[in-house]
Amino acid sequence: MTEISLETQGLSRHFGALTAVNGIDFKLEAGARHALIGPNGAGKTTFINLLTGLVPPTQGRVLLAGFDITAKAQAERVKLGIARTFQINRLFRGLSVLENVCISVAERVGAAPSMFYPAGKRTDVIEESMYLLETLRLDDVARHRVSELPYGRQRLVELAIAIGLRPEVLLLDEPAAGVASAETHIILDAIERLPEQIAVLIIEHDMDVVFRFAKRVTVMVGGAVFAEGTPREIEANPQVRAVYLGQAGHGSGHG
């Protein structure tokens, strides 16, 4: 039995009368490659927001390695090892690609609170950030302003910032969303090359990606877990096909 990295118990979130997430019991194993799928509005992003602490739950608990982190703020959870990417890029647009990653690395290694020596003297931070960019093949644009990059490579920077935190749990909210299909392979390659011990939860609409990457799949519908299993089981599940894969089939033009 693999150890459980991240777990939720009866996790719910209401927005007024709307129940976005409804009593989810979920386990993410250490080193997992887990996909979260479901139709639009199923509550997937809200679920990730609950895991990272961006949104507080109405009910339920979030546990990291068995330790209750429900009351922890977002920044504290990051320190405990939960990192994420956003569905829509959240980058430091006016800064260079390298600076974007440096900000993340500087926070992780605890350099960021220092006020009285130049950031340029932390060559360890800069070197590590540069190394990270090399692994993601972003070193050729390290000097460019991030807003000048094509969208696909901006998505890679989004990923680099999260990896720079050296998380134990990495939550990827549609990492290839909005990327031209010719470029998606860059992002998928990067995700496949993530260190094995990181538990990865990925929200993804593209079924090819899900089946290529995930060892386990959770299907969310209407804020609740509809089905869970291996990709093969999910693919074979007629109910899932009816509510989700069928819809994805209709809308496969964007995938």
Next chain:
Amino acid sequence: MNVAVSPAEQAAVAARIAHPAARVLIRRHHFRWWEALPWLAAIGFYFAFPSYLAFGTELLITVLFALSLDLALGYAGIITLGHAAFFGTGAYAVGLLAFHGIWTEPITSLMLAALAAAVVGFASGLVLLRTRGLTLLMLTICTMALLQEGANMAHDLTGGFDGLPNLAIAPIFGVFKFNPLYDNTQYLYALAVLLICFLLVRTLVYSPFGQSLTGIRENLLRMHAVGSPVRRRLVVCYTISAALAGIAGGLWAQTNAYVNLSALDLDRAATVLIILILGGHGRLYGAFVGAVAYLALEHFLARIYPTAWQLGLGLLLVLIALFAHNGILGIGEMLWRRFGARRAAS
């Protein structure tokens, strides 16, 4: 570190640090030759225009005030229209101590002014910095208005509307007297204080802390998501910025030998904001360029159109807002880059 590193790995590390993008970051805090220019100009001014030193002193204080705002607004992105709250706190700290004969030594008075303003900045920042955008803007104005009304109502202590006139400030180091007719002491004193404060701000903005402030300005949500204690950073930044504004206010009180309610005025807060936008925010030297440009414009436009000079200023601001978001320095940088590209091409 005693970890054995292979020569190949060492070479790879060296290559990463030698990458142009890395070199930009490693060298960013180095002093450039042109950074000496404003200081040389200030010293030149002292010798060239001895009869304008009162004006020069005001200019230096305005630069310091704008610099304090740049730290909060330009670097951390804290939108404020109430920075005179701290300028006024510093001014009244110096004024009250001197007027009531408690403390007149100028340098320690300035430190007390910084402390008083820092306390106000910290206390208000704890509340204000939970908000963003327009709410924050309104709350900064409210803080300043409350302080101004407080100073107005505490008439017995502060002189109310009449202010505190004829402040007796002790000589600097017990030697250099403030000269009411010829501002040479005041000017050099203000210049020295400005230089020290500038070096502090410069160190801060190039530090890892300063980089994280830039991160907060560029993307607040992402800063939370990289584990940054955003609010703590903002409160620290706001407190330091307030302390510097307090020093500017204290200097103003000392060099003018009086304090009145105008130190806490919305007009003063708006002017310093205009100066920073005019010069270019988030650029350290925007405060210098903006203050010089503003005071020069005020001087010359007021001479040509005594009644409507602010119209000219307004038009200029509209142009800056429309075409040059980054102020005069932004235009300069753009031209520099364009010429640089042409030179590289030819």
